[in-house]
Amino acid sequence: MAVVMTMHWTGVTPEQYDAIRDIVGWETTAPAGGQVHVAWFDGQGLHVTDVWDSQEACETFFAERLAPAVEKAGITGEPETAYNPLHRRFLAPGISGAA
Numbered sequence: 745m746a747v748v749m750t751m752h753w754t755g756v757t758p759e760q761y762d763a764i765r766d767i768v769g770w771e772t773t774a775p776a777g778g779q780v781h782v783a784w785f786d787g788q789g790l791h792v793t794d795v796w797d798s799q800e801a802c803e804t805f806f807a808e809r810l811a812p813a814v815e816k817a818g819i820t821g822e823p824e825t826a827y828n829p830l831h832r833r834f835l836a837p838g839i840s841g842a843a
Contacts, residue, residue: 747799748827749794750791750828751794752790753823758785760818760819761785776805777800777804778802779795779796779833780793781794782794
């Protein structure tokens with residue numbers, strides 16, 4: 745069953761996020777089971793909402809690909825993360841790819 749993963753990581757900056765994105769390369773080599781990724785920032789840090797095929801797929805991506813990049817980027821602490829079953833997903837016609 746598909747899940748929605750929400751994450752808040754206090755203190756992470758746009759520059760750190762971009763460095764991790766470049767290291768991991770998830771936009772060029774999509775993670776197995778990843779469906780949708782949205783990220784934004786506020787005064788407290790990084791916020792992410794993802795849709796995954798399963799919680800296990802997300803956790804595997806984090807352990808195998810993301811965690812080493814996070815360490816390399818020097819990010820400390822742990823994100824607040826939650827998983828919930830996906831009820832419905834809608835993508836507007838013509839919307840695809842990275843922004």
